[in-house]
Amino acid sequence: MPLNLDQYVSVHATALDVRAKRGELIANNLANADTPGYQARDIDFRQAMARAAGQAPTSGVHLSTTNAGHIGGNSSADAATNPDLKYRTPLAPALDGNTVDAQVEQAAFAENAVRYQATLTFLNSKFRGLLAAITGQ
């Protein structure tokens, strides 16, 4: 039985990708912590994973587009390229319209980093398993 390497690491490779994207988003939130009117964003991880795995998420309402001129339902600027992008519900929005909560973002970034490392560990052990099988020791 031939081993499909893509399938062997698939979930973790996808997870690593989504984690890296989420890290970028949170980095962007932290960089804009003092920008008036900036609204913090985050990824719905479950939805992003489901989409990356090729399954459309079951929840959510979409407008049907029957004509090339129609615009899809999700009107956010990045919706076309990344429909999993959401705005964070602020704990304490600032008077200038900024919804970045530095502590929340720091916590989210740390959590994301740890989970990224966990995924790396899983991948590493998979490769170790492969190596053990190849070398036969």
Place this chain on the structure above:
Amino acid sequence: MSSFKAFDIAGSGMAAQSVRLNTTASNLANAESVSGDKASVYKPRHPIFQAVRASLSTQPGDAQANPAVKVAGIYESQAPAVARYEPGNPLADTNGYVYAPSVNVVEEMVNMISASRSYQNNVEVMNTSKELLLATLRLGQG
């Protein structure tokens, strides 16, 4: 490679916060720079931050596509100068007044602390991203 975007983002945040630190330093240093007439007195400066709106999943190599923060400009506060009656001051006008900039020292100190904390946040983001990338590079080596 998309993971390097985190460096650009954190770097832009650090650059923006250091502009803010610079303006704060300038304001604090000139808090007591009095002048003989209202027009030529130092005006406190403040940066205007602006989010760069861009999609996170655009094609690589698109230099304008990186989301980040930028300094849209630096505005000079239009708050009126504070008149002080100092007839002995050689800079005083005919009525004996000198004019001091309307720098709120407490506000500037708070700005400084906020800017340095935000800068540290961005440094942490950069450090963590670097560690994660290095760990990714070591993937499969044990």
